[in-house]
Amino acid sequence: xxxxxxxxxxxxxxxxxxxxxxxxxxxxxxxxxxxxxxxxxxxxxxxxxxxxxxxxxxxxxxxxxxxxxxxxxxxxxxxxxxxxxxxxxxxxxxxxxxxxxxxxxxxxxxxxxxxxxxxxxxxxxxxxxxxxxxxxxxxxxxxxxxxxxxxxxxxxxxxxxxxxxxxxxxxxxxxxxxxxxxxxxxxxxxxxxxxxxxxxxxxxxxxxxxxxxxxxxxxxxxxxxxxxxxxxxxxxxxxxxx
Numbered sequence: 001x002x003x004x005x006x007x008x009x010x011x012x013x014x015x016x017x018x019x020x021x022x023x024x025x026x027x028x029x030x031x032x033x034x035x036x037x038x039x040x041x042x043x044x045x046x047x048x049x050x051x052x053x054x055x056x057x058x059x060x061x062x063x064x065x066x067x068x069x070x071x072x073x074x075x076x077x078x079x080x081x082x083x084x085x086x087x088x089x090x091x092x093x094x095x096x097x098x099x100x101x102x103x104x105x106x107x108x109x110x111x112x113x114x115x116x117x118x119x120x121x122x123x124x125x126x127x128x129x130x131x132x133x134x135x136x137x138x139x140x141x142x143x144x145x146x147x148x149x150x151x152x153x154x155x156x157x158x159x160x161x162x163x164x165x166x167x168x169x170x171x172x173x174x175x176x177x178x179x180x181x182x183x184x185x186x187x188x189x190x191x192x193x194x195x196x197x198x199x200x201x202x203x204x205x206x207x208x209x210x211x212x213x214x215x216x217x218x219x220x221x222x223x224x225x226x227x228x229x230x231x232x233x234x235x236x237x238x239x240x241x242x
Contacts, residue, residue: 010073066085104126171193
């Protein structure tokens with residue numbers, strides 16, 4: 001096994017799950033842009049069952065893809081692993097879509113009074129939420145496997161390519177996680193990060209060490225919320241591509 005093989009497998013898997021999530025999210029955006037704004041609640045009641053089913057199906061598909069990825073990744077590391085595949089939470093999906101759908105539309109209408117602006121806002125928020133919800137299938141399968149399988153010693157956050165946002169760069173820079181109590185994958189709408197499993201403690205890769213050095217530089221003399229603000233200011237002025 002080489003580290004390069006494992007990294008290549010992770011990148012390929014990350015690319016595949018992002019393609020699925022982004023495809024479903026774009027389709028939902030197109031649907032939202034065609035909303036019947038004369039009665040947004042009736043429109044949502046009509047389309048939401050199909051939308052929720054598509055997100056449920058996508059999340060389930062990515063959970064199954066994660067199972068195969070985790071098994072292959074473990075074998076490359078000489079480990080036999082039985083991944084724990086998560087089941088979608090239909091109620092959570094329905095509520096997240098409702099909040100970013102008709103609720104977002106009404107909120108923007110109250111602010112701008114513009115149906116066009118409200119529709120664009122709803123479409124954008126639904127697209128972001130859909131990406132996160134579908135990717136939750138693969139992320140949560142990895143996290144649950146980490147919690148329940150001793151063969152998996154830890155995990156590392158991997159950026160999705162391109163320039164990661166300040167929030168994700170901060171979390172990537174914290175390095176590998178080996179505590180079973182730290183198994184929550186923090187994400188935001190449109191977040192493209194993923195979790196790579198670890199089977200033993202190992203040194204941090206160069207890109208993580210670089211972020212750690214930048215964090216120390218940017219946040220010198222600060223702590224807590226002030227450190228986060230300083231990091232955001234620093235990050236936004238840098239060409240950081242972990």
